[in-house]
Amino acid sequence: MVKKRIRTEKFNFKCKTENIPLTRRQLKNLLNYRIPCLCCGREMLHPDKYLELLDKEELKGNAKSAVSILEPFEKIMFPVEKQVFNMLKCLSEKYPDKNFQQLLKIRKQSHELALVRIQSIIFNKISFYRRILPAKESRQIRNLIIKTNDIIFDPEPLKPFSRRIFIGKIKKIVKNIENKKLQNEIIEIARRLPRSGDEVCAFVVKNARKRPEVIALNLLHPSVGTFEHILPKSLKGPNNSLNFALECSYCNNSRHHYPITLQIEENPYMPQNAQLQADKLISLYRKKNIGNKEYIENLKEVLFNLSYEQIDLDLSKLYL
Numbered sequence: 001m002v003k004k005r006i007r008t009e010k011f012n013f014k015c016k017t018e019n020i021p022l023t024r025r026q027l028k029n030l031l032n033y034r035i036p037c038l039c040c041g042r043e044m045l046h047p048d049k050y051l052e053l054l055d056k057e058e059l060k061g062n063a064k065s066a067v068s069i070l071e072p073f074e075k076i077m078f079p080v081e082k083q084v085f086n087m088l089k090c091l092s093e094k095y096p097d098k099n100f101q102q103l104l105k106i107r108k109q110s111h112e113l114a115l116v117r118i119q120s121i122i123f124n125k126i127s128f129y130r131r132i133l134p135a136k137e138s139r140q141i142r143n144l145i146i147k148t149n150d151i152i153f154d155p156e157p158l159k160p161f162s163r164r165i166f167i168g169k170i171k172k173i174v175k176n177i178e179n180k181k182l183q184n185e186i187i188e189i190a191r192r193l194p195r196s197g198d199e200v201c202a203f204v205v206k207n208a209r210k211r212p213e214v215i216a217l218n219l220l221h222p223s224v225g226t227f228e229h230i231l232p233k234s235l236k237g238p239n240n241s242l243n244f245a246l247e248c249s250y251c252n253n254s255r256h257h258y259p260i261t262l263q264i265e266e267n268p269y270m271p272q273n274a275q276l277q278a279d280k281l282i283s284l285y286r287k288k289n290i291g292n293k294e295y296i297e298n299l300k301e302v303l304f305n306l307s308y309e310q311i312d313l314d315l316s317k318l319y320l
């Protein structure tokens, strides 16, 4: 991976920066036209439509009114969020006066048990490495798992368990061990801990603590369209449309600062989904004169180079 990153850094945008094809506003405007995400291919929500929901008082009130506000967006929700939304919809029939938070609290206990079951299997797998790690790391893993178990097996812990903090601690513990394969293996197991976007139980447990309107917005948040830096900012990728691809918030956040090659490894259909996006951009440009040719051509070139030719967009329809 290190090798790939070094090669990735060599891509040169500099010669063209005077010629930025689309302004941020023009690029964002494309999100009004049901653009599929570059990575997962799902239809994205315009960020302004999401922001408009922030002012909706109905989302703070009873679940029935909140459901009616969110219903038009149901088709673009991600699978976990859609399941939770349907659960809330059913519960709102039974408890018409309760809000989203109160409804999630009704279901929290059973989902928390399901979550703890999954988590404890993963912590056990990590504990196994105490047998093969050096004494110092082995002791640190033991202490971390004891503390973590104290949190997850306590029905009312002082501080809730945080997947992000746990993975950070695991990384810190294994960072100096010589066997890199072993190091990656342990981190990989920790990464399998459920996230709220991947498991209904994790969503319910995490969100039962949030305000009703925040829960409502979280049901839509993964679908919001964003600008993905194709060459990550941390690798000096430019902050303009020469280096921007339209991607949903879920895929953008999942990628972090990793190279696009790793993103393809985790999302094997990304090349096909990128083609879906390109086809949509071409059709918008040709039929409605929205967007422009230079942006699409640049997107092809940048993706082709940074993905080591794994994403090779077919732009033939652009020149018909």
Ligand SMILES: [Zn+2]
Residues within 6 Å of the ligand: 037, 038, 039, 040, 041, 042, 247, 248, 249, 250, 251, 252
């Ligand atoms: Zn996506």
